[in-house]
Amino acid sequence: MKTTFKKVLCLVLTLALMVPVLAACKSDELEVPSFSDSTIKIGLTGPLTGGTAVYGTAVYNSAKLAVSEINEAGGLDGIMFSLEMIDDQHKPELVANSYATLLEKGMQISLGTVTTAPGLEFKELSYEDNVFFLTPSATGDAIPEYANGFQMCFADxxxxxxxxxxxxxxxxxxxxxxxxxxxxxxxxxxxxxxxxxxxxxxxxxxxxxxxxxxxxxxxxxxxxxxxxxxxxxxxxxxxxxxxxxxxxxxxxxxxxxxxxxxxxxxxxxxxxxxxxxxxxxxxxHFNSNATTGAAADFIKKYNETFDSEKEPLNQFGAAAYDCVYAIFEALKAAKAEGKNIDGSTSASEMCEILKAQFTGNFEYHGITGKPEADGKSSISWTENGFVNKEAVKYIVKEAN
Amino acid sequence: MDFLITLVNGLSLGGIYAMIALGYTMVYGIAKMLNFAHGDIIMVGGYAILVFLSVNPILAIVFSVLFCIGLGIAVEKAAYKPLRGASPLAVLITAIGVSYFLQSLAQIIFGASPKYVIIADLGSLVIGEVSISYGTIITLACSIVIMIALTLFVKLTKTGRAMIAVSEDKDAARLMGVNIDHIIMITFAIGSALASLAGLFSLLRVPTIMPTYGALPGIKAFTAAVIGGIGSIPGAMLGGILLGVVECVCNSIPTVAPYTMAIEFAILIVILLVKPTGILGKKRREKV
The missing domain is CATH 3.40.50.2300 (Response regulator)
Structure with a gap:
């Protein structure tokens, strides 16, 4: 009796251990390169576990989608992009460690944090090291306080x-x-x-x-x-x-x-x-039911690539997709102006290059904001790092 | 009228807290350990209902209760029993580990986003200007019945009395022929069954479930158990109901609402200062 119980228990535990392995196979359909010397390295932190994991997951997936698209299309004149995200569980106290790890691994550009509370910690750290960040979804007013911080979302x-x-x-x-x-x-x-x-x-x-x-x-x-x-x-x-x-x-x-x-x-x-x-x-700034324009294309691609049941798309994800592309476009514009950009550019140099672009005449056409005739919205940034784009009132459901 | 609604709401919420608190308090009284994975049993119970809901709601509820009983016993056998006699700290850490294990497993299987579990759309009782959901009323009624049944079980049955005996003096109970391991197993089974029922009633009030769903009610119920006097069954009921009513009354006053949780835990501190064993806790004389 006792040995049978132990055997059954062992079997159950072994199976339980295999669940994560099987689950991991499923959610990692899309692989993007991790940090290496030859790539341009984008890093971020956000909740991948815990109560707000649904936002971090959407951001991670969407950013991966953008990076893989950019790489497939040849990267920045042949230089590939890499992406790494560390789980901060929406806890400010975990950010310092995650940030240090990313920086040690060679992060050159950041998407900041997914949520505001850890972001308030992040902005201080990145300011000390002069690391550029463009956050998809940390909406706090104080997030772009310093010159190195920018937002893709509307500030609170x-x-x-x-x-x-x-x-x-x-x-x-x-x-x-x-x-x-x-x-x-x-x-x-x-x-x-x-x-x-x-x-x-x-x-x-x-x-x-x-x-x-x-x-x-x-x-x-x-x-x-x-x-x-x-x-x-x-x-x-x-x-x-x-x-x-x-x-x-x-x-x-x-x-x-x-x-x-x-x-x-x-x-x-x-x-x-x-x-x-x-x-x-x-x-x-994003209509997750869009049926036309660039937003609809993105929604379709996301749902084809990821398990939209378990890892549903939301506006956080859309903003992250825009963040990666905005950074890419800004780097492209800087390169056209003769700036030297590759995997060995220091984070601080990168910060100066991107800051100059984002506070200059740079205008990005993306999927968040009010779409114009070409299906894309026009997005620019103020000198303080706040985003300029038009909001839309969206009726999810009329009264019965 | 508004106050009556608040009171009914509070008693119903308190009933849920009391059901969870009973699990904490019984396990503490008998096995002398704080089972911090207890709150997560509620979450597992909720997901168990979700799995079988499409087949039949009644079947889903029965399955959920049985599954939680099985899980409670399995956790006790696999994680806690080998540690019997170990330091309380080791057991405590293990319980926290089990809690994280269950949460992570649920996240892997069901994902992090909340799932709606609509057992039945019960609607609301409307009296004139005010309305209150039937879920709230059913919860209140059932929790009263369950608490009476549990009290009778402990007082009148042989197993129940054996449980009291073990909580009073483990060694003496053993000498009297009580099978301690068996009693501890039954305690975990009852606690888990109550937790799964608490999960069911929570779903009637709020039809959503997520992996961290059990954490907050777990902490609140633990607080309730300590307020009432941990180890005391009537204490857990009293503490749970007190906490539920305080929560609803605070939430009904807009200026006080943001401080609801602070007030709940402040009550705990005040009660521990005035009466360190909790309201109905027994003072034990330490032999030196």
């Missing part, structure tokens, strides 16, 4: 202000509520700017909040049950949980109005957005 204040402007124009006389995450820089940052720019005629807004990985919002929906418009500067998972809890509690003709974090709310496995009676919309 931009989103808060843009949303307030939209409210002032369209929702006068309505009762406004807000549901936010009180321990999150992204959420509180946007809300603060939103309240600042909102007309006084709205009076005081009703607020409910949550923290950490809380998901039970049956109490919070009660606090907002009289509101006409609910502003939700949060990510889509808690938003979907809030909307589920609020199905019959929140007014049926109310509007849920989010920011770019709400992108992907209609693609959550098993969550039927049409079961929510209220309107759901958000202000964003």
């Amino acid at each position: 204040s931009n989103q808060g202000t843009a949303s307030a402007v939209y409210f002032n124009e369209n929702y006068q006389g309505k009762k406004v509520g807000a549901f936010y995450k009180s321990d999150d820089e992204y959420s509180t940052g946007i809300l603060a700017k939103f309240e600042e720019s909102l007309d006084d005629s709205f009076g005081s807004i009703v607020k409910a909040s949550f923290k950490g990985e809380e998901s039970d919002f049956n109490q919070q929906v009660q606090a907002l049950k009289d509101c006409d418009i609910i502003f939700m500067p949060i990510y889509y998972t808690p938003a979907s949980q809030f909307m589920t809890a609020g199905k019959s509690v929140i007014k049926a003709n109310a509007v849920y109005f989010g920011c770019d974090g709400l992108d992907g709310v209609d693609a959550i496995d098993g969550f039927d957005i049409n079961s929510v009676p209220q309107e759901v919309s958000y202000l964003s």
